[in-house]
Amino acid sequence: xxxxxxxxxxxxxxxxxxxxxxxxxxxxxxxxxxxxxxxxxxxxxxxxxxxxxxxxxxxxxxxxxxxxxxxxxxxxxxxxxxxxxxxxxxxxxxxxxxxxxxxxxxxxxxxxxxxxxxxxxxxxxxxxxxxxxxxxxxxxxxxxxxxxxxxxxxxxxxxxxxxxxxxxxxxxxxxxxxxxxxxxxxxxxxxxxxxxxxxxxxxxxxxxxxxxxxxxxxxxxxxxxxxxxxxxxxxxxxxxxxxxxxxxxxxxxxxxxxxxxxxxxxxxxxxxxxxxxxxxxxxxxxxxxxxxxxxxxxxxxxxxxxxxxxxxxxxxxxxxxxxxxxxxxxxxxxxxxxxxxxxxxxxxxxxxxxxxxxxxxxxxxxxxxxxxxxxxxxxxxxxxxxxxxxxxxxxxxxxxxxxxxxxxxxxxxxxxxxxxxxxxxxxxxxxxxxxxxxxxxxxxxxxxxxxxxxxxxxxxxxxxxxxxxxxxxxxxxxxxxxxxxxxxxxxxxxxxxxxxxxxxxxxxxxxxxxxxxxxxxxxxxxxxxxxxxxxxxxxxxxxxxxxxxxxxxxxxxxxxxxxxxxxxxxxxxxxxxxxxxxxxxxxxxxxxxxxxxxxxxxxxxxxxxxxxxxxxxxxxxxxxxxxxxxxxxxxxxxxxxxxxxxxxxxxxxxxxxxxxxxxxxxxxxxxxxxxxxxxxxxxxxxxxxxxxxxxxxxxxxxxxxxxxxxxxxxxxxxxxx
Numbered sequence: 001x002x003x004x005x006x007x008x009x010x011x012x013x014x015x016x017x018x019x020x021x022x023x024x025x026x027x028x029x030x031x032x033x034x035x036x037x038x039x040x041x042x043x044x045x046x047x048x049x050x051x052x053x054x055x056x057x058x059x060x061x062x063x064x065x066x067x068x069x070x071x072x073x074x075x076x077x078x079x080x081x082x083x084x085x086x087x088x089x090x091x092x093x094x095x096x097x098x099x100x101x102x103x104x105x106x107x108x109x110x111x112x113x114x115x116x117x118x119x120x121x122x123x124x125x126x127x128x129x130x131x132x133x134x135x136x137x138x139x140x141x142x143x144x145x146x147x148x149x150x151x152x153x154x155x156x157x158x159x160x161x162x163x164x165x166x167x168x169x170x171x172x173x174x175x176x177x178x179x180x181x182x183x184x185x186x187x188x189x190x191x192x193x194x195x196x197x198x199x200x201x202x203x204x205x206x207x208x209x210x211x212x213x214x215x216x217x218x219x220x221x222x223x224x225x226x227x228x229x230x231x232x233x234x235x236x237x238x239x240x241x242x243x244x245x246x247x248x249x250x251x252x253x254x255x256x257x258x259x260x261x262x263x264x265x266x267x268x269x270x271x272x273x274x275x276x277x278x279x280x281x282x283x284x285x286x287x288x289x290x291x292x293x294x295x296x297x298x299x300x301x302x303x304x305x306x307x308x309x310x311x312x313x314x315x316x317x318x319x320x321x322x323x324x325x326x327x328x329x330x331x332x333x334x335x336x337x338x339x340x341x342x343x344x345x346x347x348x349x350x351x352x353x354x355x356x357x358x359x360x361x362x363x364x365x366x367x368x369x370x371x372x373x374x375x376x377x378x379x380x381x382x383x384x385x386x387x388x389x390x391x392x393x394x395x396x397x398x399x400x401x402x403x404x405x406x407x408x409x410x411x412x413x414x415x416x417x418x419x420x421x422x423x424x425x426x427x428x429x430x431x432x433x434x435x436x437x438x439x440x441x442x443x444x445x446x447x448x449x450x451x452x453x454x455x456x457x458x459x460x461x462x463x464x465x466x467x468x469x470x471x472x473x474x475x476x477x478x479x480x481x482x483x484x485x486x487x488x489x490x491x492x493x494x495x496x497x498x499x500x501x502x503x504x505x506x507x508x509x510x511x512x513x514x515x516x517x518x519x520x521x522x523x524x525x526x527x528x529x530x531x532x533x534x535x536x537x538x539x540x541x542x543x544x545x546x547x548x549x550x551x552x553x554x555x556x557x558x559x560x561x562x563x564x565x566x567x568x569x570x571x572x573x574x575x576x577x578x579x580x581x582x583x584x585x586x587x588x589x590x591x592x593x594x595x596x597x598x599x600x601x602x603x604x605x606x607x608x609x610x611x612x613x614x615x616x617x618x619x620x621x622x623x624x625x626x627x628x629x630x631x632x633x634x635x636x637x638x639x640x641x642x643x644x645x646x647x648x649x650x651x652x653x654x655x656x657x658x659x660x661x662x663x664x665x666x667x668x669x670x671x672x673x674x675x676x677x678x679x680x681x682x683x684x685x686x687x688x689x690x691x692x693x694x695x696x697x698x699x700x701x702x703x704x705x706x707x708x709x710x711x712x713x714x715x716x717x718x719x720x721x
Contacts, residue, residue: 002097003386005198006130008107008121010185014135015203017052018359020106021059022231022374023133027102028060029375029402032387035100036060039089039124040108041067052106054361059371061397061554065092077116085120086127093128102386105130122188125196132189132196133228134182138204138212139174175212175219178202183223199228199382203374207232229377237369238357239264239283242311242337248355249348251339254319255328258335263310266352268345269295282457285310285352287345290318297324300331306455309336317342397552397682403589404684404712408437413515413715416508418501420444420466422521426452428707433463437708438715441514443469443501469505473498476507483510483535497531506531509693515718518710520698525564529688532695542690544569546577547697548584549672549685550713559585559592559659563668564686564697571612575619578661580689582627585659587720588713594620595638595657596631597667601647605632613663628652635660635671684709687717694718 007020020036027034041050056064068088076085097103105128108117125132182200189196200220206212213230220227239262245251246259264283269276273294279286280302286309288295299312314320319340320328332338341348359367419425420442426449429440442449446466453460460466473495480494480503489497497503505517519528529545538545547564550557561581562569569577574596582592598613599605610632617631630638630653637647637654644655662668676683684706688696694717696710 002100002103004093004097004103004105004128004130005133005386006105006107006121006125006128006196007133007135008185009109010134010136010182010200014109014137016106016109016135017055018370019133019135019201019203019374020052020104021056021371023104023378024056024060024062025371026375026378026383027104027386030383030387032383033099033101035096035103036062036064036106037093037096037103038064038067038106039092040073040120041069042109043070051358051361055359055367058361058364059367065096067092077120082120082123086123089124090127097128103128118185118188125189130196131198132186134185134197134200134225136178136182136200136202138202138206138233139178172215175216179216179219179223179225182220182225186223186225195224197225199226199379201229201231201374201378202227203231204233205230207234226382228379228382229374231374231377234369234373235264236262237366237373239366240355240357241360241363242285242339244360244363245285245311245313245352245355246337246339247360249339249341249351251313251341253337253339254314254325255332255336255338257311257332257337259337261308261310261335261337266349268349270345273298280307280309282308282454283310285313287313287315287348287352289316289345290314290320290340291316293320293324296320296328300328300336303331303334303336306451308334308455308457311337311339313348314338314340315343315345315348397554397557400550400552400557400589401684401709404709404716405435405437407588408712408715409435411438411515411715411719413718414439414441415516415518415711415714415718416441416443416505416514418443418469418505418517418519419521419523420501421448421452423452423456424702424704424707425521426458427456427704428711429464430458430461431704431708432711433461435708436463438711439463440465440711441505441508442466443505445470469498469501473504476504476511479511480507480535500527500531502528503531503535506535506695509695510535516694516696516714518696518698518707518714520696521700521702521707523700525697528695528697529565532688532691532693536692536695538690539692542580543576544573545688545690546580547686547688548581549683550588550687551672551675552682552684553675553679554681556658557590558657559590560668560672560683561659561661561689562665563662563672565665565688567665569664571615571619574612574616574661574663575623576690578616578620578629578659579624579627581659581661582624582629584687584689587716590658592627592659593653593657594627594629594631594659594661595633595653596620596629597635597638597660597662598632599634600632601634601637601654602632604647609663616661630654630657631661633657684713687713 007016009016024034024036036056038052043050053064056062073085107121110117186197217227242261243259262283263285266285267279269286269288280299286299299309303309415438417425417429417440421444429442432438445468449466476498477491477494481489481491502519508514509517546562546566548559548561549563551560559581562577578594582594585592596613596617598610600610613632617629620629630651633654636643638657641655648654675681686697694714696714698710
C-alpha cells in the first residue's frame with residue numbers, strides 16, 4: 001500500500017523543500033520508490049520564483065508534476081472553490097501515488113498574505129489521506145524565515161551564505177516553546193480518533209551540543225510527539241560561492257579568478273595593515289575601498305603565500321592605481337577574484353548581509369550536501385516503517401551509493417594513492433576519511449602535500465597518512481628484485497622502477513602494508529595496471545584481468561563489462577569476463593542476470609562474431625549452471641521488456657538484464673561513454689576484477705566524487721575474498 005507523507009511547517013526556519021528532498025533521498029537510499037509532489041508554487045518573499053521543483057530536478061532523478069500557481073489557487077479560493085482546488089491537487093498526485101511506494105508532498109508555508117495555508121494543509125492531509133511530518137527550525141537569537149519563502153537570513157556583515165548561525169544552544173524555555181509550537185500545529189491534524197502526525201524534524205540543531213537533541217526529544221515526547229530527526233547545523237552548507245555574489249550584486253569584475261570559491265566569512269578591512277592581517281584567512285571575502293592600496297597589496301601577498309581568500313571586493317567605485325594593479329597580476333593568477341562595486345564599504349557589507357542564501361539551482365555540491373545532511377539525520381527505524389511491504393526493494397543509484405558507503409565503512413580498509421600531489425586525490429582522501437569510507441596513504445613529498453591541502457582549505461585528518469615515496473623506495477628494492485628475478489631484474493633495475501610512485505604503491509600492497517591501490521588521475525591505464533600484473537598477478541581461478549563499470553541509470557544500477565581492458569577477447573575470455581562480472585554484481589548487491597551482447601538476438605544473425613558470443617554463453621552455462629545468462633542478445637532485447645517479449649519471449653534474462661557483457665572493447669567502451677554522456681548517467685569505475693589484490697584505475701577526467709566511490713569499491717574488494 002502506497003503511503004503519502006505531507007510535510008508541513010510548524011515554526012520559523014522549517015526549510016520545507018530541503019526536508020522533503022532529504023526524506024526522498026533517505027528513502028531512495030533504502031530502495032524505496034519515493035516520489036515528490038509540490039501542490040502549489042509559492043513565490044519567495046523577495047519576489048523570486050518558487051524553487052522546490054527546480055531543486056527536486058537538481059537533487060534527484062524525479063520530475064514532479066507542475067504545481068498550481070499561487071494566483072490560480074487564490075482565484076479558486078476567492079470564489080469558494082476549495083473542493084475544486086483539492087480536485088486539481090489530487091489529479092496531479094494520483095498518478096504519482098499509483099507508481100510509488102511513498103509520496104512526499106510539500107505543504108504550504110503560512111505568511112501574512114497566506115493565512116489560508118494552514119487550513120489548506122489540513123484539508124490536503126484529508127484529501128490524500130496523508131500522514132503528517134512537522135518541520136521546524138532550532139530556536140536562534142533571530143528568527144529565520146523559511147528557506148522556501150525567503151531563503152534564510154544572515155546574522156551580520158561577518159556572515160555570508162546561509163541561515164542565521166545558531167547560538168550555543170537555547171535555554172530550556174526556548175525548547176519548551178518550540179515543543180509547544182509543534183504540539184499546537186499537530187493538534188490540527190486529527191482524523192477521528194487518529195492523530196495524523198507521525199513525527200517531527202527540527203533543522204539547525206547545534207552540532208556541538210549532544211544534549212540539545214536529547215532535551216528536545218524528551219520534551220516532544222511529553223506532548224505525545226516523536227523526534228524523527230535533529231538535523232545538525234553545518235556552517236559549510238551555508239556558504240555562498242563568489243559566483244552567487246556576482247550574480248546578486250552585479251559588480252565590475254577586474255579579475256574573474258575562481259568564482260566557485262566559498263565565502264566563509266565577510267570582513268570590512270578598516271584597520272591599518274598590521275592590525276587587520278588577522279582577517280586575511282581562508283575563505284574570507286575582504287571588503288575594502290579601492291584606494292586602500294596597502295590592503296590590496298597585503299591581500300595579494302596573502303594569496304601568493306597560499307591563503308585562498310574568497311575574493312577581494314573593492315568599494316567606492318575605485319579601482320587600484322594601474323601601477324599597483326600591475327603588481328597584483330601574479331596573485332590574480334592564483335585564482336583570486338577581484339571585484340568592484342560603487343557602494344561604500346558599509347553599504348556593500350549591508351547588501352552582502354541581505355543576500356538571499358537559499359540554495360542556487362546550479363550549486364549542485366551544496367544542494368547535495370544539504371540534502372544528504374537531512375537524509376543522514378533521519379531515524380533509520382522510522383524510515384524502514386514507511387516502506388510498503390507489497391513491493392520489492394529496488395537498487396536505485398542512490399541506494400547503490402548508500403550501500404557502497406556502508407560496505408566500505410564496514411571494510412575499514414587502507415588504500416594507497418600514488419598520485420598524492422594531485423588536488424582531486426587529496427580532496428577525495430580527506431572526504432573518505434571524514435566519512436569513514438577508507439583510510440588513505442598519499443604518496444608524495446609531505447611539504448608539497450601539506451601545502452596543497454592548505455591551498456584547498458583542507459586539514460588532513462587522522463585517516464590520511466602522507467608518505468614520501470623517495471624516502472621509502474629503498475626498502476622495496478630487494479623484495480622487488482626477488483619477485484622479478486625470473487625476468488632478469490637486478491636490484492639496480494628494481495631501484496629504477498621504484499622511482500615510479502605507482503610501483504612503490506604496488507609493492508606496499510604486495511607486502512600487505514595497505515589493502516588496495518587507486519591510481520590513474522594523471523597516469524594512463526597501462527601505467528596503473530602494468531605494475532599490478534607484474535607484481536600481483538591474477539587471483540586463483542581467473543584467466544585474465546577485466547573491468548566493469550557500475551552504470552547509475554535513472555531507476556536502477558546495472559553492470560557493464562568489459563569496457564576498459566581487453567580489446568578482443570575470445571570465447572573463453574569472454575566467458576571469464578561474464579562470470580567475474582556476475583560475481584562483482586553480486587558482491588555489491590545487484591542480482592546478476594547476464595546478457596551476452598551481440599548485434600544479433602538468438603539465431604537471427606550469423607558470422608564469427610555471433611558464434612563467439614554463443615560459444616561464450618555456452619561456456620558460462622557449463623561453468624556456472626546456477627547463473628542466469630542468455631545470449632547472443634541485442635542491447636534493446638536485453639534491456640527493454642517490450643522488445644524482449646517479441647525477440648526472446650522465453651528468456652529469464654531478456655528485458656531485465658542487470659549485467660551486460662560486450663563482445664569487445666570497441667563495443668563496450670563506446671556504449672558506456674555514449675550512455676554516460678548522452679543520458680547524463682553517473683558511471684562508477686572502471687573496477688578491475690581478476691587481480692590477486694584490488695587495484696583500480698581512474699579516468700584522467702575523474703571528478704572528486706568519482707574518486708571517492710572508486711576508493712569505496714576498492715575497500716570493499718579488499719574484504720570480498
